Amino acid sequence: MGAAEIGWLDATAPAELIRTRQVSAVEVVQQRLERIDGIDPRLNSVVTVLADQALAAAGAADEAVAAVAHDATTVARMRAAGGLVLAKTSLSEFSYWTETDNLLVGRADNPSPFAGPGFGHGVPVGRVSGMTDSADLALAHRLADQADEIARRYFRAPHLGTEDKDDGSPVTEADRAIERALRASIRTEHPSDAFVGEEFGAHGRSSRRWIMDAIDGTASFIAGEPEWSTLIALEEHGVVTLGMVSAPALGRRWWAMPGTGAWMGPCPFDPSVLPRRLILVAGGNAKDAAIGIWPPPPRLSETERAIAARLAAGTATVLPALDWSTADPTAPPPRKPSTGSGSCHGALLVATGKVDAFLLLGAGPWDIAAVIPIVEEAGGTFSDLSGQRRTDTGAALFAGPGLHQQLLNMAKSPN
Structure with missing residues (x-):
């Protein structure tokens, strides 16, 4: 038949x-x-x-x-x-x-052709995607689409307005426009949810908090390079339950929720293209590992440089390849680890198996939260340098399976 x-x-x-x-x-x-x-x-x-x-x-x-x-x-x-x-x-x-x-x-x-006599109401045998709240994931995709549309209008524009913030990092009109738009969308969809962004800080108090970085990689955005993205995370009762990274200039988007796996798909979505699941294999000895570290030494404190130098000395490869023990303000700015990788964040290099670990220093929650579930659902690990799963201590260590504790031990002061 x-x-x-x-x-x-x-x-x-x-x-x-x-x-x-x-x-x-x-x-x-x-x-x-x-x-x-x-x-x-x-x-x-x-x-x-x-x-x-x-x-x-x-x-x-x-x-x-x-x-x-x-x-x-x-x-x-x-x-x-x-x-x-x-x-x-x-x-x-x-x-x-x-x-x-x-x-x-x-x-x-599903549309009406699946309903009616003889079809009943099908009962899924275990949720195929395992999502804790798939409505939140759908909203995150809509927010990412909204951010992508705004960012494209500013990217490589001839008169992009930029300025330096108090910490010396750049900010653009696009950063602020995206954060305003996403905050307004969250307020419309979930009025009681809290929101925190890099540019305008925290708004509201709730057990549910959206954490956003409108443009992560602003320097790349200003330079017309593709390695920038919008980071979107949802935190519930202090635990990050959704992470999404949308990189329209790379044509890629990554996302994850606990228990669902980590995924990479096209940006914007193309229903004919299947998303690819990210799965890491177990690592070996940290001494053989490749690690990315960011930002470069001139932007780190003396204590942070010492930590970075210990990890660089104790592993086989470090990106970028610098002397992490000293800060030379006259040295030309190095390329960040994700440059030319098809990715836009060092943690995504870990999730996709391109490096074994990534250390991010001087970071805010908006720099970290979105990539936590992506790395962990791919099989990797995350913590701050004390081994806690916190996003508010300024440091984040992401590592492949079996390497995390070795690297934490390596990062500790020899004293």
Whole structure:
């Protein structure tokens, strides 16, 4: 039986047809994946991500089906794929899911063709994406889109207004315009949520707090280089539960929520392009590691330079390759570790496996929060230099699996 002939099947028909081998479970899965995709691919992007697993499990189910096979056994094998769009509690109750957890737009009701007699209300067997609140992720994507649109208007503009802040770091009209816009959007969507940004500070008090850096990498932005981004994080009860980095000049976006994995996708979104999951492998000895450190020595205190120098001396490779023990104000400014990497933040170099560790010093919460879940969901680790998971101590150490404690020990004073 071909896919076109399966379209009329109701919720109970596939079970009997599979048992009698008139149609295979693979054909049923394939047809329903195609039908969902034909309505709106964005609604079921996670189904697309897991399509291969779903089809493989369906193949295993076909092998298991026999006259004496029990529905529950077959369904259990298919559910093991983790991404099936059909089945409720048994094979005889095959149905479409009427809502879907997915990576692009969060939880969404599927369109009306999936509702009505014979289809029921599908019950997801474990949330495919594992999101704690997919509505927040969908909002973060909208905020990132908004920031990207504003940033593009200013990027490489001939008369970009810039000035130096009290700490000597640059700020542009774009930084301020983005932060104002995102704060207004948060106020509209969640009036009771708090907000803190690099340019205008904290607003409100709540157990939910959005932490933003309108343009991280302002110097690169001013120079017309692509390694800059908007950092968006959500903190709940003191724990960062969402992180997103949107880099429109690189055409990339990274995001993560606890328990969902870390992902990289196109910026802006292209529903036809699957996001890629970031997965780190276990590291080895910190002495063989490559580490990025930022900012350069002239912008560090004497204590910070000593910490950076110990890590640089104790690892195999350091980016940038400098004498971290001294500050030479006449030296030309070095390139930051992410330059030319296709990334825009040192922590993302860790999450993508391009370096083994990254130390960020003199940082605010807005520089750190968004990348914490991305690194951790990829399999890496984060802490400040005392080993605490805090964003308010000015230091952040990100490392691949198995290296974190070694590097913390290395960073400690020899005394």
